[in-house]
Amino acid sequence: MRGHITPQANARLATYSIFTQLAAAAYVVALIIAIVALAWAEYRRQIGYIELGDPKMVPFVIAGLAIIAGLVTFIVAMIAFLLWFHKAIANLHAVGLAGLRARPVWSGASFFVxxxxxFVPFLAMRELWNRSHGEDEYQSRTGVTQVAIWWMSFVTGSLLVFFVTGLGLFNLVSPVKFIAPSLLNLSLMLSGLVFWCVAAAGLVVILRAITLAQATLMDEKTVFA
Incomplete structure (x- = not known):
């Protein structure tokens, strides 16, 4: 190693981590409220016709507000996470570790490509975990349970939610309709939201572990500098 992680860089990483964790916690709360409200709304729908102003509309309103809150907190969490992700990878490059494949800008941008x-964010996070915890270049591809659970939960949840949402939008604008039982659509949507909650919780675990590991890396480098 020829460089080091400065105390300022480590403090910035910790700040990004805290903001991401707080936003992720708010996001999970919003999703849990949405899950409960959607299940409640489906039950109300099943027991009778609902008109505007009817008390049975309450769970639909709560679900809508919770989904909006979830979207807002997701955006905040995503911004904070991308800043953290960029900084954490940049720290490894600053230390001068050999054989790094992940690049700060591309690893974050790949979420939108x-x-x-x-696969790029997953591979970058796996390398980030391993190299931050002192693994060498040849061990950087070693599987990490925490990272695998986070990514599989995020991808699975995204596929389920986007499928149900996309199907609904398609039926709305297309003369061809794909009809599925409402309970099936609801089950898929709720399952997707649950997977997203697991992903958010998993991300918090990863943030804490990597941020702490890089702080230790900085301490060790400071001692032997």
Missing amino acids: PVAQL
Whole structure:
């Protein structure tokens, strides 16, 4: 190693981590409220016709507000996470570790690039975890349970939610309708939201572990500098 992580860089990483964790916690709360409200709304729908102003509309309103809150907190969490992700990878490059494949800018941007978004962020996070915890270049591809659970939960939840949402939008604008039982659509949507909650919780675990590991890396480098 020829460089080091400065105390300022480590403090910035910790700040990004805290903001991401707080936003992720708010996001999970919003999703849990949405899950309960959607299940409640479906039950109310099943027991009778609902008119505007009817008390039975309450769970639909709560679900809508919770989904909006979830979207807002997701955006905040995503911004904070991308800042953290960029800084954490940049720290490894600053230390001068050999054989790093992940690049700060591309690893974050890959979340928004079709196809690449399915595997690049996962590979970058796995390398980030391993190298931050002192693994060498040849062990950087070693599987990490926490990272695998986070990514599989995020991808699975996204596929389920986007499928149900996309199907609904398609039926709305297309003369061809794909009809599925409402309970099936609801089950898929709720399952997707649950997977997203697991992903958010998993991300918090990863943030804490990597941020702490890089702080230790900085301490060790400071001692032997």
